[in-house]
Amino acid sequence: MSRTALRRVQLVLLSAAILITGLCAVLVAAAWRDDVTIDADRGTATAEVLSAGPRRSTISFYTTDGVNHNPPLGVLYPSELSVGDRIQVEYSRSDPELVRVAGRSAVVAVVPAASVAAGTWLVIGAIMVLLAVGYHRGDGSRPESSPDVPHTVDP
Incomplete structure (x- = not known):
């Protein structure tokens, strides 16, 4: 693999890690926004x-007002629920389709999102290090493979 190809692969991996981290941040921000909307009304x-x-x-x-609601996207923060359970929920009166389990908030989204982001950086970081080490141990660091170094023969 050439140095240019190695750099391109590393940039793609770095971009993927940044994208996944950004998506995790957006997930937490969206959960927080939903909580703010519910809390406002x-x-x-x-x-x-x-x-x-x-x-x-x-x-x-x-x-x-006596209207039955079945939110098509379900309830926010649904862990540890069982079919038939009767639970307390909090909803936005201006948008009753936006509903969460009472007492839960966006805080429950932080740990899973942070875990995904951290795991992404660990895996991609390890791959980048392995690629760099492999490059330096392989053809990439030997002078005879470099086109800029003239070949000499010892008599």
């Missing part, structure tokens, strides 16, 4: 869990 209700999963759970609840 908060309503509370008791909801029934219709389906449950670690990343998405659907619920059904009635707002104070």
